[in-house]
Amino acid sequence: MSSSSLAAAEAADSADRWLRPDECAPPSVHRGARLDRAIDLLQRNPDARLLPVVDDEQRPIGALFEKDIRRLLLNPYGHALLRNPAYGGSLSDYLKPVPVAESSLPIPELIAAYRAAQGSEGMVLTRNGRLHAALANRRLVDLAAIDERGRTRRRLARAQQIEAAGQRFESDVAGLARDLSDLAAAIRTNAVATSIRSASTGESAAAVAAAATQSADNLGGIAEEGRHLADALTQIVGSTREARSLAADAVELVGEGRARTIELQRSAQSIDQVAHIIATISRQVKLLALNATIEAARAGEAGRGFAVVANEVKSLSDQTARAADTVTQHIVEIGGSVAEVADTYGKIDAAIAAMADRSAHIMLAIDDQHEATHRITRHVREAVGAAAATQIDARDIASTADTALQASLAMESLAARLMSGAEALTGQTDHFLREIRAS
Structure with missing residues (x-):
């Protein structure tokens, strides 16, 4: 069976459930039948108010109404008319x-x-276009009343469902409004805290930038001192080489050698002071880096990135x-060597050969020191570059903190609007539910 046939069968079964047996397969006449045949059928079925008239395929084409036939029978000339072959035999x-429906x-x-169809006496029902049942007007009125009662019950049930749904909706909206209010308050609190943290971060970043600037300046000073130290060491290397070349004339140049020894002692002291300065600045830089790490963690x-x-x-x-320790x-x-040279200077005449040998050792040590000084200078330059990069990063952090501050202020404004929206939602819901209850 096709889906359309199955649907039609189900619809027919639904109709048969409310149709009474006396309403199905009603008496009917063919359109070519005589009037007396119709009168006979109506007399046999005194409850019938109409008699369907069908064609050859059992399709209704109209109806004879009992009131018209009764009016004919009550007419004094009715029986005479029925006996008239020309009049009484035609329908x-x-x-x-007559109203017809499936x-x-x-x-x-x-x-x-x-x-x-403006029916008044009843209607004819068909199944697939063929006569199936006949309904009197009173039966249709009863069906209409039954249907109206059913619709009334359905409307009442729907109203009860709407009332229950309205109560649930009211409860849900109230809970939602509370949740929105709580959420807005939490957002506002977080926004305020974010604003405070952003402002603090901006201030810390500014402090770090200032510290980085000071560190860069200090490292620049270290680099300058290192350059001077390298120049001094270069001069020492030259002097030592000259001392080796003039070892044969050391006797005549004892006085000059004594002066140079004193100068060498002063240079060693200056180098020691510079190394002390480097160590002090290194400790300061380390302390600044530690502070910067703490601020970056905050x-x-x-x-x-700043960390x-x-x-x-x-x-x-x-x-x-x-490197400062190495220096x-x-x-x-160097100080020990110079002190040894100073202590043995009285024996310089007899130790020219030993002096030359020691000069060679001094020259090697100075070469190593020269290389170490250059490494220190290079590292200090790199530290200066790192300090400059730190300063740039600190400025970026300050800019990011300012952006976060603006975003948190916008979030706080949004939270305020959200709280206002929650209150408006509650008011609109109350108004909506009052209207529903009033209707």
């Missing part, structure tokens, strides 16, 4: 239109079709400290 004079239609549609995600730079500055500071050690060696 055409009494055949009238029995598969729902009761409301049947009632609507009956009213649209800044959270925004300060991660990396601070660690690099700290590493460079450690390297500078170690100090070499200075101690």
Whole structure:
């Protein structure tokens, strides 16, 4: 069976459930039958108010109404007219239109079709276009009343469902409004806290930038001192080489040698002071790097990059400290050598050969010191570059903190609008539910 046939069968079964047996397969006459045949059928069925008239395929084409036939029978000349072959044998004079509808239609549609056809005595139901049942007007009125009661019950049930749904909706909206209010308050609190943290981060970043600037200046001073130290060491290397070349004339140049020894002692002291300055600045840089690391940790995600730079500055500071220690050690060696030269200067005439040998050792040590000084200078230049990068990063952090501050202020404004919207939602919901209850 096709889907359309199955649907038609289900609709027919639905109609048969409310049709009474006496309404199905009603008596009917063919359009070619005689009038007396119709009168006989109406007399056999005294409850019938209409008699369907069908064609050859059992399709209704109209109906004979009991009131018209009764009027004919009550006429004093009615029986005479029926005996008249020309008049009494024809149905055409009494055949009238009748409302027709498919029995598969729902009761409301049947009632609507009956009213649209302006029916008054009843209607004919068909199944697939063929005569199936006949309904009297009173039966249609009863069906309309039953349908109206059903619709009333459905409306009442729907109203009860709407009332229950309204109560649930009111409860849900109230909970939602509370949640929105709580959420807005939390957002506002977080926005205020974010604003405070952003302002603090900006101030810390500004402080770090200032510290980085000071560190860059200090490192620049260290670089300048290192350059002077390298120049001094270069001069020492030249002097030592000259001392070796003039070892044969050392006797005549004893006085000059004594002066140079004194000068060498002063240079060693100057180098020791410079190394002390380098160690002091290195400790300061390390302390600044540690402070910068702490501030970057406070800044959270925004300060991660700055923490990396601070660690690099700290590493460079450690390297500078170690280099300063190396310089100090070499200075101690140089000081020892110079002291030994000063102590044995009275024996210089007899130790020219030994002096030449010691000059060679001094020259090697100075070469090593010269290279170490250049390394220190290079590292200091790198530290200066790192400090400049730290300053740039600190400015970026300050800019990011300012952006976060503006965003938090916007979030606070949004939270205020959200709270206002929650209050408006509550008011609108109350108004909506009052209207529903009033209707």
